[in-house]
Amino acid sequence: MNKQEFITSLRRRLVGLSEVELDARADFYSEMIDDRVEEGATEEEAVAAIGPLDDVVREILSQIPLSHLVKEKVKPKRRLSGVEILLLVLGAPLWISLLAAGFAVAVAIVASIFSVIVSLWAAGASLVACGVGGLLAGLLMVVLGNGYAGVGLVGAALVCAGGAIYVLYLGKAVTKGAAWVIKKGILAIKCCFLKGGRDHA
Secondary structure (H helix, E strand, O other), X not given: OOHHHHHHHHHHHOEOEOHHHHHHXXXXXXXXXXXXXXXXXXXXXXHHHHOOHHHHHHHHHHHOOHHHHHHHHHOOOOOOOHHHHHHHHHHHHHHHHHXXXXXXXXXXXXXXXXXHHHHHHHHHHHHHHHHHHHHHHHHHHHHOOOHHHHHHHHHHHHXXXXXXXXXXXXXXXXHHHHHHHHHHHHHHHHHHXXXXXXXXX
């Protein structure tokens, strides 16, 4: 793929961005290719060094705030006719309700994910505190002459400490997984605002 083909494909995949944003991205990659050509690479080698077009589109989308894409998408390209305005007003109870419901579902899903994450970290911290407190109390009981109860408390503290390791490891894994899912979800939503990038979330 040469420079012109790459820039044309990139612009086509990013249809849905503002013209200013499109021009800025196209100019950035055009300049990058020109720099590599000046260093002695062919256009094809310079384009190949940038990486797959899918990765470039994902990288660009990850840098653009979702609010910019939404604003560009909802900005009218022409004046609405009287009939269109009337239909929007009459349909408002329906589409506003659907938007509110969709927003509420999204908030509920995110809140559920975060509550699970917070619960796991809180449980892990509690087990750590129980392990440390139980160990200190058990050792103190042994020193004060209550050996059996002290040893039992130390054993329980070690069980808590072992449980804390598993729970904290699970909390870390769930946190990383949730961050990955949310990142992919936002990228997929962003792709929906691009006519050419829909199938590359």
